[in-house]
Amino acid sequence: MSGTDYSYDEQGQFFPVFILTIVGIVTVPLTYSVLKPSTDAGATAPRIKTDYRPKHVDLIDIQRKAQRRKDRRLKRIIAVVVGWAVMALMVYLIVVTARLVPKIWNPYDILGISDSASEREIKSHYKRLSLRFHPDKIRPDPAKNQTLESLNDYFVELTKAYKALTDEEIRNNYIQFGHPDGKQSFSIGIALPKFIITEGNGKYVILVYAALLGVLLPYLVGSWWYGTQKMSKEKVLIESANNLFQEYEEDITEGGIIAALSTGVEFQKILKGEKAESGLGKLESRILAEGDATPFAAGLSAKDRTTLDELEGGVRRKALALLWAYLGRVELDDAALDQAKLEVAPIAQALNSSFNAIALAFGTTAPILSSFLVGQSLLQAMPPGASPLLQLPHFTPAIAKAVEGDSRTHLTLQQYMQLPETYRRRLTIGNGLLTESQYTTAIKVAKQLPRLQVEKAFFKVTGEKFIIPSSLVSLVIKGRFIPPGSENVPQVNELDLEDVDPEEGDLDAILGRKKKTGKGEAAPAEDKPVQPPLAYAPYFTRDYSPRWHVFLTDSKQGKIAVPPFTFTTFDKPIYGADGKPTFNMQTLKAQFQAPPQAGHYTFVMHLVCDSYVGFDTKMEVTLVVDEASKAVDIEAEDDISEPDEDSLAGQMHALKTGAPPPKKSKKVVEESSDDESNTDGEADDDTSDTDTDTDEE
Secondary structure, eight states, X not given: OOSEEEEEOTTSSSHHHHHHHHHHXXXXXHHHXXXXXOOOGGGTSOOOOOOOOOTTHHHHHHXXXXXXXXXXXXXXXXXXXXXXXXXXXXXXXXXXXXXXXXXXXXXXXXXXXXXTOOHXXXXXXXXXXXXXXXXXXXXOOGGGTOOHHHXXXXXXXXXXXXXXXXXXXXXXXXXXXXXXXOSOOEXXXXXXXXXXXXXXXXXXXXXXXXXXXXXXXXXXXHHHHHHHHHBOTTSSBHHHHXXXXXXXXXXXXXXXXXXXXXXXXXXXXXXXXXXXXTTHHHHHHHHTSOOSSSSSTTOOOHHHHHHHHHSOSSHHHHHHHHHHHHHTTOOOOOHHHHHHHHHHHXXXXXHHHHHHXXXXXXXXXXXXXXXXXXXXXXXXXXXXXXXXXXXXXXXXXXXXXXXXXXXXXXXXXXXXXXXXXXXXXXXXXXXXXXXXXXXXXXXXXHTTSOOEEEEEEEEEOTTOSSOOTTOEEEEEEEEEXXXXXXXXXXXXOGGGGOOOOOOTTOHHHHTTOOOOOOTTOOOOGGGSOBOOOOOOOTTOXXXXXXXXXXXXXXXXXXXXXXXXXXXXXXXXXXXXXXXXXXXXXXXXXXXXXXXXXXXXXXXXXXXXXXSSTTXXXXXXXXXXXXXXXXXXXXXXXXXXXXXXXXXXXXXXXXXXXXXXXXXXXXXXXXXHHHHHHHHHHHHHHHSOOOOOSOOOO
């Protein structure tokens, strides 16, 4: 017998296994993606405590809840539940369904004798069986469900087994093909019940396979591939990034960046169809109305209005008008417009991140700083150049103007909170100003905002006394979180301003990595990163974790010298269990390669918080790069002490000389200590004084 037979799953034995395997391949990794720890900062970061609720808080909460549902991946959760339900059903069917397990043909098992039986024993055993089971000598037993046909088949099997062990030709068939009758047909089991492809159902099965393999699978793969290709690293559409690239100019202003953001294709999703023109006239009349403290209610400049007027009607013009309405906190008295006004802010914030990346690629300082300022404005819902006091609850442009008086410059939150309490209250509380309870709420929020005050900034090379050309330099920034209006701020401990080099063999510390913990061991509390509170942005419809960007610029050329290093967590607690600031000294490090030539290099260091207006730091720092020969001369002048007796080098010395090496004298240790203190003094001299006020370059 030869050929190939196709057998279908008549009893439903293999079909559940097939379905279980296919569903499991999809469900198991999908389950991991759902159960893995969330990277969303809002799930673990603390929040600024306040009972302030802005106007339209219902619309803001609706959008935040919708985003949380999206972040929870509800569709994935449903798919996982369905997948595991199907898998459980298949396991149940596998357990309860009778399975016929085919056995390998074995003449010894059929005869019921040992594999080591001799030919004489086989013949004797077969003779006894033939006398017992010969059809002429046995009668069927109905109690055992025996029939004459089954007895005849059984005797034939006994005879085949006997001949397979005694007849030379049949034995050769058994040895070569595993069966006394020679080569058998090859059977392929199909894990589908036979009824699916019988009784006229075959054409439907073909259609299903064609739909799955020819339509659905290519569509899913194509959608996935196209989705990965159409989005940039900043999670915006490539087409939008191209539009922003076209809008980039080296002299672009903050208002110009806001206009550039309106080119984002993402706005078409929320302003499609009639929404692109609906209410546009009313929207523009509101944002261009006379403001309490500015020419226009939304805070536009004359140039910004010209840009808006030059746009043709459509999605871009309405998106730009909505952006200005959001930034100016303009009341539109229209539920649809108010909802759209809140929806455009997160889109614009993502687009601004893309614009920032484009600006960094060009390397010009001014557009990069403007982009960071626009990001702050978007989070705080305030127009560029507005008073930083608008970040506090209940403050309006009119109240901020009344507090600042005729000053040509705005008060920062730090300056406002440094005013004497009685004077500050007199400026803020009164008719047309804040009430007592509103003032208390505003002050409470101000005292919780994480403002990072730089105490010292300097350059160093780990483990070295001097910085030589092309070495790996670390910009070390020491600072404390001091919220505006903080009281009883302790003096700086000079020891906290030092940056101690790690031990020579501690590679994790040298490379800035966290120390590895053993299996089952918890990481030390001091090694766990500390998250700052989520940005206090009551009008922004997303949870946002503040980021601090550190970068160096060349003020003479107006270019970026060292690209931004971004910090989202810190090494020490910012607030204590009682909610009060700890004033712990935080350490930020940014590594870059030193210039290839020796000399003094003066940079402007920028520390920018992307979430709050007026919390940025700008200061000059000087990098001193010495000639490589100077470092070599210093090393040659240093006394090289003999190895310690109990060290490996000391033992090697003892083996070579036959005598233990001398121990280090106390004098050598003292000289080494003096050298280190002198080096620190030089480093301090090369570092400029810290200027924590925000200046304009």
